[in-house]
Every structure is written in structure tokens, then in C-alpha cells.
Amino acid sequence: MIETPDPGFVQGAGPATSAVWNSVVSVWPEHEKFLRASFAGRSPDLLDTTEVIADLLARVSRASGKSLESFAADYRHLCEKIVYPEELHFAREGRYRLTTFAEADREVYSNPAVMGPYMNGLFVSDALWFNHASAMNDFAKVYLPRAAPGGRHLEIGPGHGMLLHLALRFGSFASLAAWDVSETSVRHVRSVLATLGQSDRVDVRLMDLASDRALTENRGRFDTIVFSEVLEHLERPDLALERIRDLLAPDGTVWINVPANGPAPDHLYLLRSPAEAEEAVRSAGLEIVRAAAFPVAGATLDRALRKQLPISCVLTAKRA
Template identity: 30%
Template structure:
């Protein structure tokens, strides 16, 4: 375990010992590649924080704010059986258009990439399969800039001449992704994906944890189907039973995601399921434990 990770865990343990205990269980499952990935990226993150006169203490505070939000949403979810938000306009006003919330949310999500096993496992599934798509990719689109981690890896895998476009509706998210990826071949765009025209097509589209943020995920997938070139690939992740301040569409189980993918006109080339907790399939279903689903898709 790196000294930075140890420090993060110790800070979390001070303010939230129960959550820290849960996090520490993850580290029994992390292998050597985890640390090979974590060390350089965490150093890059520390440099970003320092450039803004911020510290790991700030990042941990952001993470714990995010966890507090999730805990509140989880209580409501188990009481009602649905997510608390129902419309994009509501979430946009409350979250995406609020720089203060978006700042701690983005930094919190970034730390989760180092601390949550299912987030690391989904990222590893992405980067281990990415090289097989290099030869057929002339341009790359990422929807939902997030913390820029997936983009960072893709930039190191695809040919240096490959143009990249990153689109997000949040300026805060775009700004954070740009700070992590200061590469002049990346076009960062604050835009709604539905505002892209018929001539905007891509060979590879990456969309990590976006479907649950929209009211009509089928409509979004159908839009992306039109944006893929012949033989193009869509990589996506989305969770089941994962209440959060900006989640709108509830997938009750992984089969619902598969059915939506098929209805949208895609076939599944490869897929994985990443439970947020180590539990049997029966317990996952009974207790509505979140599962992060990831897949590489082709147009049928």
C-alpha cells in the first residue's frame, strides 16, 4: 500500500471509522497491477491539487461529502424503491449547474477509483481490452468527462495521431478532465450529445457511467448507434441499484441493461459484472447490492 493511500485511509478513519473499515476490506483483493496503475496516477493527482493550493485533506473531505450524499440517497432508496430524482432538469439545476457540488463530487469520484474495488475492476476491464481496438480506430469520443481517468489511459494506448473528443454538459467536469490531460490533440467540448449532427461519427466511443444519469437511456443508445462508424465500438459502464444525487434511471438488475442494449440495436462483444460488495448472487439480488456492468458493444 502506498503512503498516499495509507494517509487517505487514515484521514477517512478519523472522520468515518465504519466506512474506513469497509474500504480496508477492498485492499485484500488488490493485486500488483493495481499499485502499478495507482502510484503514477495518484502522483499526477497530487500535482494537480498542489497547482490549485489544495491538499489530500481537501480531496478526502470531498470524498466524505460524496459518501454522505450517497448514504442519504441510499436511505431514501430503500424506503421508496426508487431514486430521489426523476428529471434531468432537476438534477441539472441542483448538481451539474452548481460548481460547488460538482467540485466535491468530481474529486470524490476520483478518489473512489483508488478505493472501490468495483471501480478499479471496471477500469482494468477497459484498459486490458483497449489495445485490440487500436487498428480500427481513427477517432475517439468520450461522453461524460468525469475525472479524466479513462481518457488518460486511452491517450497512452491509441496512436498519437488519433484525434480525441471529450464531451460533457458540465464545465466543472470538463475543466478537471482537461487539467489531467493537457494534450493538444484532445478537443474538450461542453455540449449535449444530442446536439451532435449526423455527420459526427466515431470509430470508438467510451461512455462510463452515463446511462443512469438520463431519463431515456434507450434514446441515448440509439443516438450513439448512429454516431458509430461501420465496425465501430462502444464501451459503456452503468450500475444497478446505485442511488446517488444525480442518478435518474434505475436498473434493477444486469439483465435489464442487456435487454436495453439489444433493443437499441447493439450486440455484446464482451462483458463483465462488478459487484460493489463481495456477496453471493442471491444476496446481491435480495439486498439490492449495486453491481457495475461493463461491456464492449458492436452495432448489430
């Protein structure tokens, strides 16, 4: 049997987490210092969620025949070649580089050479980056346990499908649906669910949140809605939030995860703080039920605000 040693300084990290860590360090040794900072002080709950994410990554890797090292190489590419240039631009100019969907579509969504490593790298970042893993943990360990059993659940923009996996594992819903505007994402989510043997549990559809059909067939339908890392991609985030309000059942709640100061080639909508995120949500006729903010590894919230560093803003809201 091959043993995968726990990294000594990550007490309590599980075997899948260690395997992902080791793969990343093998293709990018200089990144270990960042990983140490990102894992310092992770709670047992957070380490458990990290392990669930890393385990899903390992299963997807086995099912697709793409090695963990290859995911790790995509992660390195994401950090160095995709995100870092955007961070430089943001530091210099104080704004995101692109402003229209057409530009993002041309540079990212319709460019497989960018899109492939980008999505794979983001999947790895959900386990490794403190702010990303903490947001996932908030969803799995705080939001889902409070959702009433037997509800109708919707995720808008599931991307790689991680949050659907968490919803299936930690929630107890009567039905689950997922809408994505991208055919690639829809195919990807379906294949992840097939890998998990859960294809029949989620109704995955090609659907634009902004379309008339999305509302006419579903007004007031959903008890829980997930909207994670989508708002910052939109030209009209205000309309998207209003649409979500109208899709919620009277007692329903939406779980929103949106970065402040998170430059990326397809991010259009810049929020500079959790307070700005809360204001945007309130302006759409939603009432904040709970808010949490997770700054990038190694930074306090104060420092992240002062230095304009990434902060994952997590909000639970209901109809006002």
C-alpha cells in the same frame, strides 16, 4: 525523504495509493474497515490501475493547491452526506428519488456546494471503491489493449477526465475527442489535461450528445466510444444509446459503464441488474461483444442482486 508506508494488508499497493488511503483514514478513521474490504484480493493488474488513478489524483491535487486530505474530506462528504441519504431512500422505496433532469440540475449540477465535493469525492472513489476501480481496470487492461491502434476515439461525458487519462496512457489512438454538456466539466477536463501536459492530444468540446450537430457532423466516425457513468443520468437513455450506435464506425465498439442499484442525487435511470443493462443496449440496435459485472466491495454478484446493492455493469458493444 518522507516515506509513505504501504498499508500492511495491501500487498503490492503503490505509493500514491498508500497516500490516498492514508489521507482518507486521517480524516475518517472509521472508514478503514471498508477500505480493507475494498482492497481484499485486488489483483496485481487492479492494484496497478488503482495506482495510476491515485497518481493522477496526487498530480491534480498538487497542481490545484488542494491537499489530498481535502479531497479525502470531500470523499467523506460524498459518502456520508450525498450518497448515504439516497441509499436510505432507495432501500425504503425501491426506486431512485429523482426522475427529471430539471430536478437533478436544480439540486446538483447547478449547485456548486454539492457539485464540488461530489466530483472530487467521485474521483477518490475511482481508486478506493472496488467496483469503481474494477471498471476502470476493465477499460485500461481489457478494452484498450483490444482496440485497434490508430483509431478515432471519443469519450462522451468525461466528467473529471480519468478515462481520458487512461486512454492516453494505455491506448494508441490517431485522435481523441471528448464531449461534455457541462461547461464546468469541459473546463475541468482541460485543466486536468494541462496538468498532464497533454492539452494538444484531446479535442475537448462543449457538446450535447442529444444535439443534431453531434450526429450530422460525426455519423459513423468513431472506432471507439466511451460512455461511463452517464446513462443513469439521462431521462431518455434509449435515445442516447441509439445515438451512440449511429456515431460508431462499422467495426467500431462502445465501452459502457453503468451502475445497477446505484442511488445518487443525480441518477434518474434505474437498472436493477447487469441483465437489464444488456437488454437496454440490445434494444438500441447494438450487439453485446463482452460483459462484466463488478459488485460493491464485500458482496458476491448473487448477494448484490438479492439485496439490491450497487453493481458496476461494464459492456462492450458494436452495431448489430
